[in-house]
Amino acid sequence: MLPIVFEWHWDVGHFVFMGLFYLALGIIGGGLALAFKATMQDLCSGKDPHEHGHH
Amino acid sequence: MDDSKFWPQGVTRCKPGAFIAWMVVCLGLLGWAGLSAFLCIFKGLNQTNMNDYFAFGVWIVVDLAIIALGAGAFFTGFMTYVLRRDELKNIINAAVIIGFICYSGAILMLGIDIGQPARGWFGFWHANVHSMLTEVMFCITTYLIVLIVEFIPLILENRQINKVPDLAFFAHHLHRIMIVFAATGTFLSFFHQGSLGGMFGVLYARPFAYRAGIVIWPWTFFLFILSAIASGPSFTTLIVMLTEKVSGRKLTTHKVKMLMGKISAYLLSFYLVLKIADTLYWANVTLPKMGVTFGDLYAGGPYGTYLVWLELGLFGVVPALLLLQRRVRESYGLMALAMVLNCCGAVMNRFVFTIQPLAIPVLPFEKFVGYLPSWQEWGISAGVIAYGLIVFSLAYRYLPVFPQEVELNKG
Numbered sequence: 001m002l003p004i005v006f007e008w009h010w011d012v013g014h015f016v017f018m019g020l021f022y023l024a025l026g027i028i029g030g031g032l033a034l035a036f037k038a039t040m041q042d043l044c045s046g047k048d049p050h051e052h053g054h055h
Numbered sequence: 056m057d058d059s060k061f062w063p064q065g066v067t068r069c070k071p072g073a074f075i076a077w078m079v080v081c082l083g084l085l086g087w088a089g090l091s092a093f094l095c096i097f098k099g100l101n102q103t104n105m106n107d108y109f110a111f112g113v114w115i116v117v118d119l120a121i122i123a124l125g126a127g128a129f130f131t132g133f134m135t136y137v138l139r140r141d142e143l144k145n146i147i148n149a150a151v152i153i154g155f156i157c158y159s160g161a162i163l164m165l166g167i168d169i170g171q172p173a174r175g176w177f178g179f180w181h182a183n184v185h186s187m188l189t190e191v192m193f194c195i196t197t198y199l200i201v202l203i204v205e206f207i208p209l210i211l212e213n214r215q216i217n218k219v220p221d222l223a224f225f226a227h228h229l230h231r232i233m234i235v236f237a238a239t240g241t242f243l244s245f246f247h248q249g250s251l252g253g254m255f256g257v258l259y260a261r262p263f264a265y266r267a268g269i270v271i272w273p274w275t276f277f278l279f280i281l282s283a284i285a286s287g288p289s290f291t292t293l294i295v296m297l298t299e300k301v302s303g304r305k306l307t308t309h310k311v312k313m314l315m316g317k318i319s320a321y322l323l324s325f326y327l328v329l330k331i332a333d334t335l336y337w338a339n340v341t342l343p344k345m346g347v348t349f350g351d352l353y354a355g356g357p358y359g360t361y362l363v364w365l366e367l368g369l370f371g372v373v374p375a376l377l378l379l380q381r382r383v384r385e386s387y388g389l390m391a392l393a394m395v396l397n398c399c400g401a402v403m404n405r406f407v408f409t410i411q412p413l414a415i416p417v418l419p420f421e422k423f424v425g426y427l428p429s430w431q432e433w434g435i436s437a438g439v440i441a442y443g444l445i446v447f448s449l450a451y452r453y454l455p456v457f458p459q460e461v462e463l464n465k466g
């Protein structure tokens with residue numbers, strides 16, 4: 001899973017497989033971070049949380 | 056005890072007493088699962104009827120089946136957020152909840168199946184990147200994270216929780232970027248559905264499962280994806296219909312259900328054309344090359360050719376022909392029947408690929424063998440269903456799952 005684990009090899013298989021895995025995790029984490037940041041900004045600006053309407 | 060202040064705005068639900076009685080029934084099933092899980096972990100997998108022949112049993116059948124049926128979440132999400140089919144927004148919440156239940160239930164069940172759940176991390180840490188199962192493991196767990204992220208805004212929209220400004224804002228902003236999660240989920244789900252099929256297709260020592268393919272992917276890789284996205288929307292719609300019947304309330308318009316039926320119809324038809332072609336090629340080319348005939352594989356044991364007719368005929372061609380007709384989709388009952396048959400086909404396909412290859416002798420001294428699960432195996436399987444019933448019942452009672460419910464039940 002990480003280069004520190006003994007069976008890790010710097011080969012195409014590991015690059016593609018682990019690269020896509022970390023990309024997916026990065027997108028999920030990045031999306032959550034964006035939503036969290038926007039929430040903080042809205043809270044600080046004193047907006048009404050229900051002005052966005054029902055989803 | 057009055058919990059109506061937690062219900063979504065403008066709807067009614069059954070009395071708390073009736074709801075609690077229903078929960079007690081589900082908890083009873085969970086108790087059976089708890090006892091079974093305790094025995095399997097405390098005493099070991101000798102509590103099951105799996106053996107040296109059947110390393111896979113009913114748990115893997117149920118696992119693969121619910122993961123296929125849960126594909127309604129990723130495919131409906133893809134259609135709603137990426138392809139912008141706005142009418143599906145009326146059913147996407149239900150699809151996400153069902154997907155969450157299916158995937159989390161499957162992972163809980165796998166925790167017991169691996170025998171030592173405390174060592175479950177091993178497959179992640181020491182990943183074999185050439186294994187189809189490793190891809191399945193990584194994709195399923197990562198997709199479950201996506202499903203949790205998709206489920207969170209719905210939970211935060213509970214009438215009382217939504218009064219907290221921080222949480223209301225967070226739910227809103229998660230909604231705004233849902234397309235990112237939907238696209239990621241589609242990518243992950245596409246590959247693990249495929250790898251579940253690929254896992255069987257590469258078993259060259261098991262002629263029943265082995266298939267030719269393209270590059271590193273056997274045809275089963277693509278067929279499993281297709282059968283999952285054909286049956287997933289049907290399963291989601293069936294659960295909504297069942298909830299309508301139990302609650303006595305309309306939850307989505309029939310037009311939305313018909314659209315889901317139409318999606319299933321086209322995908323199922325496309326899948327069947329390829330599946331039948333694959334079966335013919337396998338029977339006439341692949342098997343003879345391996346020194347066996349189609350008849351050899353059904354010549355003994357409890358798993359006869361009737362399974363082929365059931366899977367491809369009654370649970371394949373019949374629901375496809377039914378769902379393709381607008382008249383059938385317009386009928387609530389007939390569409391439900393066709394969708395049940397479609398879902399049975401996906402379950403049957405997973406059963407056939409999981410159990411049958413292991414039952415057929417591949418060495419000269421072997422015989423056809425059969426398998427029936429022990430009560431502990433049934434217990435864990437029933438527990439996953441009970442878990443699903445509990446989560447969906449709670450979600451329906453307290454969360455605004457169906458945007459059209461208030462309007463459809465006016466007066």
